[in-house]
Amino acid sequence: MDVTPILEELNDAQRQAVTAPAEPALIIAGAGSGKTRVLVHRAAWLIDVEGVSPHSLLAVTFTNKAAAEMRHRIEELLKVPVQHLWIGTFHGLAHRMLRRHWREAKLPQGFQIIDSDDQLRLIKRLLKNLEVDDSRWVPKEIQWFINAQKDEGLRPQHLDDDNDPNRRQMISLYQSYEEICQRGGLVDFAELLLRAHELLRDNDELLAHYRRRFQHLLVDEFQDTNAIQYAWLRLLAGGDGVPFVVGDDDQSIYRWRGARVEHIHQFQKDFPGTRVVKLEQNYRSTATILNAANAVIANNASRLGKNLWTEGAEGEPIKVYSAYNERDEADFVIGRLRDWIDQGNLRADSAILYRSNAQSRVLEEGLINARIPYRVYGGLRFFERMEIKDALAYLRLISNRDDDSSFERIVNKPTRGIGARTLEMMRAYARANACSMWRAGGAIASDDLNGRAANAVNAFMSLIERMARETQGLELHDKVDHVIHLSGLAEFFKKEKGEKGETRVENLAELVSAAKSFEPDPAEDMPPLDEFLAHAALEAGEGQADAWEDCVQLMTMHSAKGLEFPLVFICGMEDGLFPHQRSIADPHGLEEERRLCYVGITRAKQTLYITHAEQRRLHGMDNFSHPSRFIAEIPAEHVEEVRPRVQVSRPLRSAAAPRRRQSATASGNELGIRLGQHVRHKKFGDGVILNCEGQGAHARVEVNFESAGTKWLVLSYANLELM
DNA sequence: TACTATTTAATTTTT
């Protein structure tokens, strides 16, 4: 056996990881240290050298993109397709198990996946139904609560109300939400994981089967696992499975959505004798950039400890620019980009990173003026677009008549005379009889409704039936095409004025071609339509799938994780913005911001610019701020302050000083805000101040309102009246 | 029912 292709081009640490014996292994892989490479080569090593069947391997990632890349690279290395190798996201794999064992999972065979938008709508509807005041019980917060519980593996019956009526209500809403989902055969993202965990936990034979099958478990981005994902892994690894997990505690930036770095420590406890390999040699950045990143992250306590190094050149210093305001900041960035492009570099090799999406606007304006093509990451994805979701809702209803979520979405879209009144009656009936809207519609249309409404409901229901009948046996894309036109959606959006309607119609056409090119997996053994719908929910598609033009890349630092660029700008490095105001007070939060900073810095291969503005317009108000504390954490020898080549024309009134004083007066204390102070809010009524934080326009107070409960309010917006 | 005025609050995001 010639193992050279698998082992050559690996450094010692990487090779050690790849060739580790069949024992639990934890690979701490710093930024740019070849994490994916190790995973890919490990898989190849197991299959090619150790003779492990691809069938016995399970590889888990967090994104579809990572999963696809891993499969691709393994096949490239082995030069043979590996069909039986399970590679996928946690959600994708959980979904696959649930489809195969829907009975054991206590799900209807045709269950549907709902995304967070569907979930939120469902919760809103639930609140209306139960006549719960949605200003006191904010749907978003309920959604957050439910998902947080599920991420921890907790069902309503596991939760204690602690004699807190607030919490009691939350739990009860969680319970009702579950009932609705179960009735409609709807599964949200967190539910996929939770169900899959329970499926294995409660079915000895199934568990034994999968444990026997998966001898090796490869996990990517391990620091991002949440409680339920980790529990699922641990269950699967069981006695004999060999977990091989790769992660970087310093790049854990998703604590706020349930990820727990602590699993890295937990892993070593749960799997005694774990082999730990650290990958510290970096192949991406210059020594200067690495030293800066190392120095910044060193300020975090409770790290595993790791120091990136490189054999490469020292490189140029990191440039820091103090802009006058955000416009000046944008101008500066664009000036440097011009130089970069003029020197014959690719625009696509440069990226502008920022903390929050709102920052992109000014930069975009500048880029448009300078006629530099750019692409903003994030934003609406293909399958999340309204018209696409509408069309999918019809398809889902065809597949499962009890899907209330889809029913409500399109029952009157396009308008067909089924108004609020009628719907209200149907909801009441559905509630009283614990049945779906579809059944309620059928029951009500025959007796309770007046003629016109009954006709409308009947027409809608027979439309769906007709679509189901006429599309039976058709190819998937013909089905989609048929539904788009029969439903009247195409016509409906065509009438929408402006370019918007046009795009929508185009998108619907695009949906048909997406269906055309969709290849059902023969191994899945389910109706192609259902598989397509699941695919749409699990893989929302590209944001701006614009053709491959050479573009400057704009994105948040979160979305930049895993990417690299020769030229990087980190903008808005100001205290309050980055680290963000909301995280600044909490030590955990601040450390996570610092990790984010570490991620940002390590995206750069050659050149890194850091900019901050002395004055920034936020929410329509001018704010003064200090350079981010993270800038000061970079050793001075790696930094070069950039002075503007041409003096920026500052407004004559040397604005900074007097205004700074002004903004200080807006801070809490000087307004007479103190803990225990009684205040009145226009909407929430009377309350008492429990807590306050921040300064200036960012100052926030926590108020316990008599009737509305506890809320955090931004002082400069809340208009609190002192009592 | 569709359009317009008003109100409200204000990270990060993948599945």
Add this chain to the structure above:
DNA sequence: TTAAATAGTA
């Protein structure tokens, strides 16, 4: 500022 949700009007 501005986006989104809500309330009010034609």
